[in-house]
Amino acid sequence: MSKIVIISFITLLVSLLPHSALSITTSEKENLITIRNQVFGGSTLNASLTQTTLSGETPPVFPYHLHDRVLLTWQIKPSEIEQFASAIELPPYLSVSKVSSLTESKLHRRFAAWLNKQNGSSFSLFSQQDKHYYLMADIAQTSGAEQGLKVEWKTFVTVAGSTQIQVYRFASFKEIPGNDLLELNTLTPSEITLDKLKGRIRSSLISTSGYVLELDIPIGRSTQGKTFSQAYLDAAENTLGPKGAQTRYYYDGSSVSARLHKVKINKATVSSTFPWSEYAHNLVEVIIPKDDMSFMAQPVTANVTVQSPALGPADCYNPMIPNSLSKQYACLVASAFGAPDMGIPPTPPQKVFESMFANTPPMYIPTFYFALQDLYQGLSTLGGISKPTLFFELKTAPKTIFINFEINPNKVKAFKKAFLPSHFKLAKMRFYPEQKKAVYAISLNLYESRGANLNGIRAEWSTYVINPLEDNPKPRFSVIEAQSNVGGLDPLYTLQRLRNGDVPLPFRIESIESIIQSPNPTLTYQFAEETGIQAYLINNEHNSELNIDIAYPTNSNQLFTKPLTSWMEANDYVYWGEVAEILKYDRQVMFADLMVFEATDKDVIHDTTFAEYVKPKPLPIVVWLGGQSIALQPWGNLESIEPE
Incomplete structure (x- = not known):
């Protein structure tokens, strides 16, 4: 029985059940969506206006989804690590690190948790075994914070003075120019294909420099008895990029309990002319999740000191020149909003970002960039296009x-x-x-x-x-x-207030007190x-x-x-x-x-x-x-x- 038929059958059964007071009607659903978008979209805009996004008090987060993901993993010989680091132009404050396998069984995860308790015992020696240096190629169709097909080359590193292992993405190629969570934006497209066919997956990348990655991998319908390892999830949680870039990826069960295709790795065909592939001698894992994977991405940027109380949108027209980062951002926000009551339309986003890139000190460009992205995310939420x-x-x-x-x-x-x-x-x-x-x-x-x-x-x-x-x-x-x-806002209380007729409709943000539960x-x-x-x-x-x-x-x-x-x-x-x-x-x-x-x-x-x-x-x-x-x-x- 197909999944669609099963879902339809479940829906039919549900429709025959007696309605609960917790079920919602069509009009209640529409009102809840309007309330959600106005309240939480407005909250995002308020963070821009009060500059708490800029100061780091309310760091922005963005949805990020991966479809048809393929993760290739090669071992690198310890004797060639220095040459590999040179080939990927690894910054001097980073060192390539050994890690355990990227996948593990549930039994292995429980055993690893037990080993973690054995500090000082001879059993703890097991935790040091079976670690290797790895090169990874991560391929997927992206949506949300980024768009289109993407190929990322990665390895594992530690920062000088730290023992924490992190993923380092040293190269990235995109089919569609635009946002990039570790490079702000990618302006040059690459030729990328990714086709998941019955029983196999094929992909290719041709970079603008002429380097090529090609793969043809047979995949089984059954699921292997492994999923992503804790070692991998911990390392990928804070992913580093060139020039000090860093993004945190918050995950869910689509990562922790991902169902992975069985792959006969000896029948996989993979070739690469990228210079770092010279050191990838042994393809050890091909990881292909059966389902989409979802994240929330939080770029890590330098915080800006803002005035207290924070500046509101400021007049951003010559000859006024902002004399602080806080004022400069206020000007950008004012430009993005415009002043309709004065006949001044909003500046197109492209122009706002051009101004930001031209006038912001390099250290704070990522901070301003993602703060502005969050502002437009708030506007998109208010317009019913994006979820908050x-x-x-x-x-x-x-x-x-x-x-x-x-x-x-x-x-x-x-x-x-x-x-x-x-x-x-x-x-x-x-x-x-x-x-x-x-x-x-x-x-x-x-x-x-x-x-x-x-x-x-x-x-x-x-x-x-x-x-x-x-x-x-x-x-x-x-x-x-x-x-x-301190009070709060939740859908159950809001639904109750709607049913009692205590919320003015159509809802406007000025009526927010009518849905806030008292402290x-x-x-x-x-x-x-x-x-x-x-x-x-x-x-x-x-x-x-x-x-x-x-x-x-x-x-x-x-x-x-x-x-x-x-x-x-x-x-x-x-x-x-x-x-x-x-x-x-x-x-x-x-x-x-x-x-x-x-x-x-x-x-x-x-x-x-x-x-x-x-x-x-x-x-x-x-x-x-x-x-x-x-x-x-x-x-x-x-x-x-x-x-x-």
Whole structure:
């Protein structure tokens, strides 16, 4: 049965189910899209106007997608590393580094996590074995932040004074001139082809200098038992480019659990006349994901000191000459917006960028370039062309914690009926390897965040669901209650306000207060080794109370472990009813260090929020030992929802 027929059948079944209060109508969907685009698009423009994009307070992030990706990997002989480094004109502050294989099995990933705990033991010697120098050719059809076919040549490096291994992209070729996340823009097109046919994939590159890369690779329909390795994901997370360029790539399950075609490497035909290929003696891996891969890209640029309060758009016409970077950027923003009330039209983007390149000090050109790109991304969001993006971080003080409660088996049916869209399934979850039994659960997540629209303490209660209408249905987070000491905006509360007639329609940004949930001043949260964990809130609307006072665990009661991949991939879609935030994350999420411990009888854990559905004693408490960096598309699945 084809995928289209299966999806159609599921859609038919869903249409026959009774409608849930969490389902949305066509008009509600249209209103939510309008609200999302105006609020979050406006937030992006506000970051440009207040120059927080420029200062680094709200760094821009851009969606980036790869289709029909092919990653070729050759080993380089240790005796030829110096010649290879010279051939790729490696900067003197970088050194080519050895890494483990780019792919690994799930068993190997679990073994590597265990090895990571064996500091000082003889077992740790295994982690130093089987590492090599590599050359990579990365080929894909790109969309989002970049467009068109692209071939990138890469290797692994370390920066002088650091032990962190990173990917270094030393050459790039594009079919379509335009944005480049590590070179700002590429003006010269190259001849590139990429054809994924039945049973094989063919590609070719002819550079403007006449160098050629050609490949013809037979691929199987079956999936190999490996996926991208943690070593590769960690190194690729912060990718370096020439002249000090750097971009962070936040990823999701399409990378961590990518399904890879089986490839008979001995039947692959690959030839290259590029000068560095002289040192690529042994093609060791051909990695071809079966599905598209999605990222959020965050260029790393020099921060600019801005005035406080920041300058608004300034008059940018002669003879006025900006006497600071902050004023110069304000002028560019003013030029981009124009002054319609004065009969001054917006300057075309090409002219704005030409002015920026001509007048900006070289060190700050990337900062201005991507800040302006973010401004136009905000305008595109306001116009309904692009989806909005956000970036936020979870602080390390106080640490993030999860208090997980198992749902009583005799309450599962009632809970699902009360809190899930009718076609969603409730999913069981295991949180870490040592937890033997998967359970239906409600997770209380306490954290403090910083970033666009998300500065403050939050308490979120989530369960785990499967939406059968996803392309690849998996367990996902589903937030069923949230409180914050600074207020917030979420689609469930907005939908409720729309249904109550509390939101003026058609929606205008001036009405934003009508959809902002009021802060809860009673919410407090502290975490310290000396005093333990305390949290408190009163929710008068739902007549519920949270009171937590937990002693910091003794050494003998501490388990140090990692989260299970399935739990972290539940972050890919964080649902609020049918509407989902689409998240991308870094190693601090997927491969986080956790401390897990059992609460004692002396600890106070009093939570009446969902007390009628859960067992009174929580599962072991999970503590995040590091921070988290998260990029997302808020309400990102709205367009794909089938309304009532």
